[in-house]
Amino acid sequence: MTTTKLVTLAVVSIFATGMAAGVAGADPQLERGRKLYGLCTQCHGEQGLGDQRFLAPAIAGLELWYVQRELEYFRSGVRGTHFDDIAGMRMRPMALTLRSQEDVAAVAAYVASMPPTKPPSTLSGGNAAKGQVFYDQVCKTCHGPDGAGIQAQNGPDINHGSDWYQKKQIENFKAGVRGANPKDVTGMLMRPMAMTLVDEQAILDVIAYINTLSPTAAQQAK
Ligand code: HEC
Numbered sequence: 001m002t003t004t005k006l007v008t009l010a011v012v013s014i015f016a017t018g019m020a021a022g023v024a025g026a027d028p029q030l031e032r033g034r035k036l037y038g039l040c041t042q043c044h045g046e047q048g049l050g051d052q053r054f055l056a057p058a059i060a061g062l063e064l065w066y067v068q069r070e071l072e073y074f075r076s077g078v079r080g081t082h083f084d085d086i087a088g089m090r091m092r093p094m095a096l097t098l099r100s101q102e103d104v105a106a107v108a109a110y111v112a113s114m115p116p117t118k119p120p121s122t123l124s125g126g127n128a129a130k131g132q133v134f135y136d137q138v139c140k141t142c143h144g145p146d147g148a149g150i151q152a153q154n155g156p157d158i159n160h161g162s163d164w165y166q167k168k169q170i171e172n173f174k175a176g177v178r179g180a181n182p183k184d185v186t187g188m189l190m191r192p193m194a195m196t197l198v199d200e201q202a203i204l205d206v207i208a209y210i211n212t213l214s215p216t217a218a219q220q221a222k
């Protein structure tokens with residue numbers, strides 16, 4: 001190898017190291033969150049798109065406040081302790097590996113920073129037009145006209161969720177598997193709304209409509 005080539009290599013590697021350090025230095029919390037997310041990839045995937053085989057939903061790009069709240073709920077047993085909550089009971093021990101509120105905040109920031117991506121739909125048999133009427137009458141107030149969520153109403157973004165997971169959550173809310181714990185003050189807001197979906201067809205209809213929604217430009221730009 002010539003001297004020039006060696007010098008070039010050295011310069012390139014110093015530059016590369018400097019860049020990596022620069023990224024970590026720029027946002028140490030995000031860097032910590034990225035490391036903590038290593039465990040989560042097993043079920044939620046590198047890109048946070050979820051994996052139905054593990055009952056793990058898409059979480060990429062969910063609102064920071066929502067991710068943080070749910071992780072705290074899992075940690076404190078507000079969510080994921082009901083005996084019928086098989087999926088929640090899988091997630092709870094994972095949340096418990098996060099040792100401090102700082103760790104929760106860091107991994108939540110990392111999850112929220114991932115680009116929100118719409119997972120492919122898996123359900124069929126829903127009537128999106130009927131679902132829209134229902135959505136606009138009931139769900140819009142808290143989840144927003146585009147499903148982008150409304151923090152002031154505690155309603156999370158639901159326009160890039162896994163449809164099979166959303167169906168299960170609505171069933172869980174109806175059955176009191178989620179949202180019935182007296183400490184679940186936000187789940188309690190959702191529970192009576194799930195009750196308004198009287199049967200499986202109504203659930204399929206509203207989710208068929210939610211499936212037509214996508215993350216807005218504002219959500220993508222975050
Ligand atoms: C063993 C598999 C597994 C691992 C590992 C795992 N999760 Fe989960 N996670 C799940 C399952 C299953 C659910 C769905 C729970 C339910 O249906 O209520 C879930 C739900 C969630 C939710 C709630 C999503 C929502 O829309 O309300 C968040 C947030 C989450 N996980 C974040 C994480 C983070 C962060 C990590 C890493 C610290 C992690 N998960 C590791 C299986 C896992």
Ligand code: HEC
Nearest residue numbers: 138139141142153154155156166169186187189190193206
């Ligand atoms: C009064 C406000 C309100 C209305 C109206 C409402 N929701 Fe919700 N919804 C919430 C809140 C708050 C949560 C989060 C609960 C928590 O903190 O765990 C939620 C959670 C959800 C979830 C679970 C999201 C996740 O990632 O786990 C789905 C799905 C959902 N709502 C669908 C609907 C549908 C469909 C309707 C209309 C039938 C509706 N919601 C109406 C407040 C509302």
